[in-house]
Structure formats: C-alpha cells, structure tokens
Amino acid sequence: MADQTLPISAPLPEAEAQRVPWLEWMHSWVVTVDHKKLGLLYIVYAIFFLLVAGAEAILIRIQLAWPDMHFVSPEVYDELFTMHGTTMVFLVGMPILFGFANYLVPLMIGARDMAFPRLNAFSFWLTAFGGLLLYFSIVGGFGLYGMGNAPDVGWWAYAPLTAKAFTPGHNTDYWALALIVSGFGTLGTAINIIATTFSLRCKGMTLMRMPLFVWLMLIVSVLTLVTITPLTAAQIMLLIDRYLGGHFFDAQAGGSPIVWMHFFWIFGHPEVYVLVLPAFAIANEVIPVFSRKAIFGYPAMVAASVGICFISLTVWAHHMFTVGMTSVGNTFFVLSTMMVGIPTGIKIFNWLATMWGGRIRFATPMLFCTAFVFQFLLAGLTGIMLSVAPWDWQLHNSYFVIAHFHYVLVGAIVFNIFAAIYYWYPKATGRMLSETLGKWHFWLFLIGFHITFDTMHFVGLLGMPRSIYTYEPDRGWNTLNLIISMGGFVQAIAVLLFAWNLIYSYVRGRAAGNDPWDAWTLEWSTPSPPPAYNFAIDPVVRSRRPLWDLKHPHDPDWKYER
Numbered sequence: 001m002a003d004q005t006l007p008i009s010a011p012l013p014e015a016e017a018q019r020v021p022w023l024e025w026m027h028s029w030v031v032t033v034d035h036k037k038l039g040l041l042y043i044v045y046a047i048f049f050l051l052v053a054g055a056e057a058i059l060i061r062i063q064l065a066w067p068d069m070h071f072v073s074p075e076v077y078d079e080l081f082t083m084h085g086t087t088m089v090f091l092v093g094m095p096i097l098f099g100f101a102n103y104l105v106p107l108m109i110g111a112r113d114m115a116f117p118r119l120n121a122f123s124f125w126l127t128a129f130g131g132l133l134l135y136f137s138i139v140g141g142f143g144l145y146g147m148g149n150a151p152d153v154g155w156w157a158y159a160p161l162t163a164k165a166f167t168p169g170h171n172t173d174y175w176a177l178a179l180i181v182s183g184f185g186t187l188g189t190a191i192n193i194i195a196t197t198f199s200l201r202c203k204g205m206t207l208m209r210m211p212l213f214v215w216l217m218l219i220v221s222v223l224t225l226v227t228i229t230p231l232t233a234a235q236i237m238l239l240i241d242r243y244l245g246g247h248f249f250d251a252q253a254g255g256s257p258i259v260w261m262h263f264f265w266i267f268g269h270p271e272v273y274v275l276v277l278p279a280f281a282i283a284n285e286v287i288p289v290f291s292r293k294a295i296f297g298y299p300a301m302v303a304a305s306v307g308i309c310f311i312s313l314t315v316w317a318h319h320m321f322t323v324g325m326t327s328v329g330n331t332f333f334v335l336s337t338m339m340v341g342i343p344t345g346i347k348i349f350n351w352l353a354t355m356w357g358g359r360i361r362f363a364t365p366m367l368f369c370t371a372f373v374f375q376f377l378l379a380g381l382t383g384i385m386l387s388v389a390p391w392d393w394q395l396h397n398s399y400f401v402i403a404h405f406h407y408v409l410v411g412a413i414v415f416n417i418f419a420a421i422y423y424w425y426p427k428a429t430g431r432m433l434s435e436t437l438g439k440w441h442f443w444l445f446l447i448g449f450h451i452t453f454d455t456m457h458f459v460g461l462l463g464m465p466r467s468i469y470t471y472e473p474d475r476g477w478n479t480l481n482l483i484i485s486m487g488g489f490v491q492a493i494a495v496l497l498f499a500w501n502l503i504y505s506y507v508r509g510r511a512a513g514n515d516p517w518d519a520w521t522l523e524w525s526t527p528s529p530p531p532a533y534n535f536a537i538d539p540v541v542r543s544r545r546p547l548w549d550l551k552h553p554h555d556p557d558w559k560y561e562r
C-alpha cells in the first residue's frame with residue numbers, strides 16, 4: 001500500500017542540457033517561486049540560525065557555569081543574550097514554522113502552489129535579509145572587537161535603555177531595522193497562507209475537512225497579522241525617538257517607557273502562540289498517525305485553537321504585574337491569563353485521548369511529540385503559577401520565568417520542530433532519516449533539556465535574577481548553575497547529532513517511497529519529493545483522511561467522521 005500514488009504524476013519533459021550545472025542549480029533556488037523550495041529555504045535558514053543561537057546559548061552558559069567568571073566581557077554578555085533571544089524567536093521559530101506551512105499547506109489542501117507565489121518569494125527574501133542585517137551588526141561599526149555593534153538591550157528592548165542618550169551606538173538601530181524588514185516578510189507570508197487556505201482548497205475539501213495542521217496555520221496567520229503590526233509600529237516609534245526628536249518613550253518629555261512595554265507585549269505574548277500553535281499543528285498530524293487513530297474531538301480542537309487565538313490577545317500585561325498597574329488592571333490580566341488554560345487543557349486532553357487505546361509506534365517523530373505533551377503540560381502549570389500576580393511579584397525577572405518560557409519554547413516548540421523534521425524529511429528528500437541517530441538525538445536532547453530547565457526553576461526560586469553577567473560565590477547558586485550549564489552541553493551534542501543525521505541521511509538514508517508512515521493526508525499521495533506541480537490531476541476529497549479512503553476503498557472504519 002505504501003506506494004499507491006494519488007494521482008499519478010506525469011514526468012516533466014527533460015530539461016535542456018545545462019551549461020554550468022551548479023550555477024543553474026543555485027539560480028533555480030534564488031529565483032524560485034515554488035512553495036516547496038521556498039519552504040525548504042525557510043527551514044534550512046532556520047536550522048542554520050538554530051546552530052548559531054545554540055552556540056550563543058552555550059557561550060552564555062559557560063559564562064554562568066561558575067561564580068565570578070570572566071569568560072566574556074559584560075558588554076559581550078549583553079549582546080549574547082540579546083542575539084540569542086532575537087535569533088531564536090525571529091530567525092529560527094517563525095521562519096521554520098512558516099517554512100513548514102509553505103511546504104505543507106498547498107500539498108495538504110490539494111493545491112499546486114500558494115495563492116501568491118511571487119509574494120511568497122518576496123516574503124522569504126525579506127525575512128532572509130532581515131536576519132542578515134541583524135548579524136551584519138557584528139561586523140558593522142567597530143568591526144569584530146566586542147562583537148561590533150550587536151544589539152545589547154535584550155530581545156524585549158525596554159525603554160529608556162534604547163534611548164539615544166543611553167545607547168548611542170547603532171546596536172539598537174540594527175535590532176529595530178532587522179525586525180522591521182523581517183516583520184514585513186512575515187506579514188506577506190501570513191497574508192499568503194490565509195488567501196491560500198480560503199481560495200485554493202481542492203474539490204470536497206470543506207473547512208471542516210481540512211487537516212488540523214492547515215487550520216492551525218490559518219489561525220496562526222491571522223494572529224501574526226494582528227501582532228506583528230504593533231511590533232512594527234513600536235519599532236518605527238523607537239526610530240523616531242532616536243533620530244527625529246520624538247519622545248514616545250521618554251518620561252522626561254512627557255512620554256512613557258510603559259507605552260513601549262504595552263506595544264512590545266501586545267506583540268510579545270501572542271508571539272508565543274504564533275510559535276506554539278504550529279507546534280500543536282505538528283502534534284495534530286503526528287500523534288494520530290503514530291497512534292493509528294483519528295484525532296479525538298476534531299471540532300473541539302478547531303474551537304480550542306480559535307479560542308487560544310482570541311484569548312491570547314487579551315493577556316499581554318501579565319508581563320507587567322510589577323510595573324504598578326491598578327489592582328483592577330492586574331486582576332483582569334490574572335483572570336484572562338488563567339482562561340488560556342481552558343482551551344490548552346482541551347488540547348492536551350484530546351492528544352491523550354487520541355493516544356489512549358491506540359496502537360502506538362514510538363518512531364522518532366512520536367517520541368518527540370509524546371515528550372512535548374508532558375512538557376507542555378508542565379510549562380502550562382508554571383504558567384498558571386506565574387499568572388497569579390502576587391506569585392509573579394516574588395519571581396518576576398528571576399530564572400523561574402526563564403525556566404518557564406524555555407519549557408514552552410524548547411520543551412514544546414523545539415521538540416515538535418524536531419518531530420516535524422523526522423516526519424516530513426522523507427517527503428521532502430525521498431530518504432528516511434536514520435532512526436538510530438534519531439533515537440540518540442531524542443534521548444540525549446530529552447536528558448539535556450531536563451537537566452538544564454528543571455534545575456533552572458530552582459535557581460529562580462532561590463532568587464537568581466535574569467540577565468546578570470555573573471554572581472558572587474556565596475549566593476547558593478553555584479552547583480545549580482554548573483548543572484544547568486552541563487545540561488546545555490548535552491543538548492548541544494544532541495543537536496550536532498541531529499545536524500549530522502540531516503546530512504548523512506541525505507546521502508545514505510533508506511529510500512522513503514511515497515508514504516513511509518502509512519499516513520492519511522494528501523501530501524503523502526505525491527512522490528517524494530513531490531514534483532513542481534504537486535498534483536497532475538486535482539484531487540477530490542470525501543473525508544478528513546483522503547489517503548485512507550484511497551488505500552481502503554471498502555473499509556467502513558472512518559464512516560462516522562465524514
């Protein structure tokens with residue numbers, strides 16, 4: 001059953017003899033408007049920056065491993081944690097998830113490309129140039145010494161530190177301009193995904209038959225449109241303050257640094273959902289296929305996702321409990337933040353119910369997704385703790401908060417990104433990733449993750465603040481910090497194994513065939529890798545699992561789902 005092709009794709013006519021093959025090859029990637037190539041460009045770009053930001057994290061952890069360290073200077077330390085955060089969110093998280101959306105949404109809805117292929121290419125290159133601009137800061141200005149002009153005000157860039165008077169160099173300018181440029185790219189992609197899902201679905205693919213992956217990407221795109229906008233507005237206001245004599249964030253001239261915080265977090269909190277909803281999207285495809293059961297409660301999953309989208313827009317000031325808002329204001333944000341627990345709880349329940357009684361195959365993608373479910377649950381629980389304003393007063397700006405959000409960003413999002421790569425790599429390359437290396441990668445990363453981030457909660461409870469360059473030896477944080485740093489190295493080894501697996505399997509991997517996981521969605525009906533036009537004949541869909549119908553034409557098993 002593995003290689004049943006729906007529909008059979010005709011081979012393209014042979015290209016003319018190529019004069020300089022590698023130049024033609026490069027050219028084909030630079031000028032491409034094919035959603036699959038652009039998707040892969042996003043993903044490769046993001047994996048490159050994952051290695052860069054990971055290296056920055058390791059340098060941070062070496063500096064913090066022992067008290068009174070002078071491994072890097074305080075200035076470079078500030079640049080390292082700013083670049084680590086900015087890179088992970090804007091150059092790793094969003095590009096890789098939009099890369100998966102680009103690659104998979106048209107294939108899953110039976111379309112031949114995105115709605116606006118040229119806008120798609122434009123968006124990718126804007127994102128790419130934004131990333132390059134951010135890293136050009138290292139060589140711009142003073143040259144390599146002290147990491148040049150790398151941004152150093154934290155990825156949240158609170159005023160008044162960003163004012164020209166406090167940071168006269170161009171560090172903050174690089175940060176603001178890079179995010180404006182890549183932000184426009186992100187907006188283009190979001191518009192494209194929305195237009196594609198609404199206008200290019202194949203015959204029979206009603207909204208309630210769309211794979212949950214596509215639903216989640218649609219919701220993420222709407223959320224992106226709403227949240228990137230205030231971020232871009234804030235960056236422009238910041239540049240006006242810095243260069244055109246504006247005073248938006250200048251308290252002495254009647255402005256307010258709190259305004260920046262509101263603008264930043266009305267973007268920054270939903271941004272977490274912009275990253276985590278695609279991670280949910282991945283789990284929604286992987287968990288059913290590897291449990292051999294339909295997802296439990298499809299309509300509830302859609303409703304919960306829409307719910308998360310709306311509620312997430314109402315919680316931003318839980319980052320600002322210590323700012324001195326009114327108690328009514330604080331109470332509103334306590335309650336709205338706790339509300340997020342309801343739809344996310346529904347999701348966790350549904351994933352568990354999908355696994356319950358299933359014939360679970362623990363291949364590498366499923367291992368990552370299983371760990372994700374439990375880690376996301378724990379991250380949610382510390383989130384509820386922090387949503388209680390008095391508790392937050394105690395732990396604000398401590399490593400407890402850092403541990404909480406790394407539980408979300410790594411424990412949930414990065415784990416599912418790995419799951420997605422193991423799951424769809426065969427489709428994109430035609431080769432399976434090595435399962436042996438995959439299992440080593442999973443277990444090492446899992447162990448490293450827990451050594452680092454479980455411990456980080458305790459050092460936070462003991463009062464260690466975030467963003468400090470070093471600490472005195474008598475604070476009681478020494479052993480814990482050493483353990484945290486060692487866990488970081490274990491994770492780094494796991495990620496290097498993963499990178500090696502990507503390269504090794506590309507050359508030596510087992511041939512994948514069309515449908516190595518016996519899956520149900522349309523992308524698995526095409527050859528691996530799919531041809532440029534995806535489908536030779538427009539598919540017609542009659543259920544939520546079109547490929548299952550094709551493989552089991554007389555099986556009444558899924559009738560109730562139609």
Ligand SMILES: [Cu+2]
Nearest residue numbers: 269316318319
């Ligand atoms: Cu938040």
